[in-house]
Amino acid sequence: LVTALNMPIFTKEGYEADDLLGTLANQAADKGIEALIVTGDRDAFQLVAPNIKVVISGSKFADRVLYDETKVEERYGVSPKQLIELKGLVGDSSDNIPGVKGIGEKGGAKLINQYGTLEGIYEHLEEISKGTRSKLEEGRESAFLSRDLGRIITDVPDVELNIQAGRTMDFDIVEVANLFVELEFNTIFNRIPGAPEDK
Structure with missing residues (x-):
């Protein structure tokens, strides 16, 4: 269906979809274009910036929520x-x-707000209460590994945003309509601009 709609498809061996989304969103933002990422994956919140927002879709698309910098921080x-x-x-x-x-979201946020980064936290362990300090010392390797595992790459090589190629106006309406019927997308069939009246 994506191919039939002439939407560009991006793939890059060794990288995940999140990395491609992050790279393309950053390229758009750098050009002064507002990027809106629609996803069910909350990992994308780390990409939110002045020109990048994330829409989280629920079980029904109507349950979507827009996250900007303020909403993420809240x-x-x-x-x-x-x-x-x-x-x-x-x-x-x-x-x-x-x-x-042993470190939860609330306690973790407090530490990050106080020290900024993992490096900042581990440079100031002596200032942190004994119980929390002990957990941090024991989990030092896991903390840095977890940060690396969770980070979305935003500079995937050889991936270029082409705004013109992303426009989805030039497609074969009959081919798309036939696919909608084949996939039983009956509810949205009639929303296709110029769709044939006879399915």
């Missing part, structure tokens, strides 16, 4: 740029990222 207590530091501490069970055992 939800997690840290800025989008600091989310990857928080992931280093808290981990992410859905992605098998361990984090530091």
